[in-house]
Amino acid sequence: MRVLLIKDVKGLGKAGEVKEVKDGYGNNFLVGKGYAKVATDAVLRQWEASKRAKAESDAYEVAQAKSLADDLAKIKLEIAVKIGANGALFGSVTKDEIAKALKDKGFEIDKKCLEFDSIKTPGEYEIHAKLGHQITAKFTLSVKGE
Known part of the structure; x- marks a missing residue:
């Protein structure tokens, strides 16, 4: 199962990384506790769009x-x-x-x-x-x- 990490997970990776994990760990722990989302194309596009928007916002604030x-x-x-x-x-x-x-x-x-x-x-x-x-x-x- 591929997941997109929303928060840093000790021993797995940082927020924004796409990781391959076992189905039970991904569904029950990562997705269930809000640490990750299932890495579909729509979710990945949305994550990239939010990253771009945050970068533009930061540049404006600076x-x-x-x-x-x-x-x-x-x-x-x-x-x-x-x-x-x-x-x-x-x-x-x-x-x-x-x-x-x-x-x-x-x-x-x-x-x-x-x-x-x-x-x-x-x-x-x-x-x-x-x-x-x-x-x-x-x-x-x-x-x-x-």
């Missing part, structure tokens, strides 16, 4: 992330915060505040993607944003006192 990274590199974000008598901030600048300031500038970036050291004094800081597909963007944040 292009979008690179474009966003280029746009972010050009901006300089400013945040005004309250400052105490000793020159330090009351609290610190948070990811929420930076994400909101980015949204106000037209950039929709999740706060979980932002990386920086804690910001407790006024000045300029470099912020890194992970955009997916191993693409990161850097932009400058200027913290000023009110």
